Amino acid sequence: MAFLLWIVLLAPWIGFLATALLPRLSDRMYQAIHIVLQSVALVAVGALWSQFHPASSHYQAVVRLPWFSFPDAWHGANLTIGLNFGIDGLSLGLLSLAAVVLWLIAVSTRVPEGLGKARAMWVQLASFAVFATFTALNIFTFLLAIEVTLFATFFLLLRLSEADSQRTAIKFLLYRGVASVFLIVSLVGFAFSSAATMAEPLTLGYQQLAARAQGVATANAALSAHYSAPQWIFLLLLLGVFIEEAFVPLHNWFPDAIKNADTGTAMLVGGVLTKTGAYALLRFGVGMMPADVKVFTYVLATVGIGNLLYGAFAAWSARDWRRLISFSSISHMGLVLFAIGTMQADAIQGAMFLLVSSGLITSLLLLTTSRVKARTLTLEWRQLSGLAKPLPILSGFLLFGALATLGLPLTSGFIGEFQSFFGGFAVHPTFAFIGLLGLILSAVYSLTAIRKTTFGPFTDRAAAAAYEDARMAEWWPIALLTMLVLFIGIVPYPLGHVFLSAVHRLLPIGG
DSSP: OHHHHHHHHHHHHHHHHHHHHSOOOOHHHHHHHHHHHHHHHHHHHHHHHHHOOTTOSSOEEEEEEEEEEEEEEETTEEEEEEEEEEEOHHHHHHHHHHHHHHHHHHHHSOOOTTOHHHHHHHHHHHHHHHHHHHHBOBHHHHHHHHHHHHHHHHHHHHHHOSSOHHHHHHHHHHHHHHHHHHHHHHHHHHHHHHHHHHTOOOOOBHHHHHHHHHTOOBTTBOOSSOOOOOHHHHHHHHHHHHHHTTOTTSOTHHHHHHHHSOHHHHHHHHHTGGGHHHHHIIIIIIHHOHHHHHHTHHHHHHHHHHHHHHHHHHHHHOSBHHHHHHHHHHHHHHHHHHHHHHTOHHHHHHHHHHHHHHHHHHHHHHHHHHHHHHHHSOOBGGGOOOTTTTOHHHHHHHHHHHHHHTTOTTSHHHHHHHHHHHHHHHHOHHHHHHHHHHHHHHHHHHHHHHHHHHSSSOOHHHHHTTTOOOOHHHHHHHHHHHHHHHHHHHOOHHHHHHHHHHHHHHOTTOO
């Protein structure tokens, strides 16, 4: 099983090195290398599903690569630094989301002429870093992967953005760079604080740090009490998460990145990267600082519901599809934060569902609207009208994406929203009731966008698009995302069972 995780990690890394070191090739050849190696990673992730055991209480497919040691690093004990990887239910779910979205970027998005090498190289480096982020087993590996993700995405925005590339890339770098600093200080501080407080050896491993927080004995630690992190450490973690997730008022980098980036980079940022902050809060906040999450539960509820409503109102006031997609994502991530803050098992499982669902639906809408823009040359609603007749296939997928966004039953979003609010009403009924307004607004802004885009009289641009509906090569990736959204909504058990094992790992002391 560890061999499969090696393949997942090495395939994009080999692709990055090959693309960077090979002599000048055609854009088509660079894309072929990208597609082949991204496909290998996707198949390996699928194979991991077949061998994953949800009932196991241990990390699985563990890969350890020792790097160097600090002698006498802490009270006479050595500290070994290495790249350690493995999976549990949370890792597997988000790794699968990333593998699907990144594969679709390779096979279905346009490569700008002359930029085939840059696109293939940086997307594959970002793929490796994202896979490493979700499978890291120690703080060092996680933080290193986050930094590589930042570096790769910056160059994608700088080289491939369709508008205002320098400003978009620098804003992304500044915001997410500051978030990385907060995460580094918080997590390293947490490791040192836990070692000092518990009089235990310094460690960066997830399992050992979580055991200290939960008072669980491990092979090298027999604990008689729980470790509780200082509140400043958790607050720094929260600040890093808020920026990573583009929560108001730290969100300005995100709408610009989604609007100005090329389709592939927008899918990477909106479909995958905005899940890393919530992942960090689940892994480190819920799993290692549960007492602090409970102390700040009202802060999480306030910020979460505030972003749920702000994102919904901003999406309602948007004037083009890319702005709507970005603020809709902020709204959904607000609900994720609210669910995590409840520390209820059902709500946290719902948050995990929402992360996967949001990534798929965001990617679906970005891919569909890119096909529309290729024909109409715009995504502004005032210049779009009556697309249902000349573009029935694309209009149908837009309608489905809008319905999935509002959490229609039998779509993936419904499961996550239902569980999140179910757990939320048990702890914060007032906040949950207010949050229901966000669901109403999601129906308003989604259906308003559909009405303005697909119905009504033709505009000149729409008329020019007559008989140029999506070809099969263009619509099959969108159809695949549609089927995944429906499959998770109709048959949620496989993903839910895997996530339930992660909930039990994160909340062994009751939640």
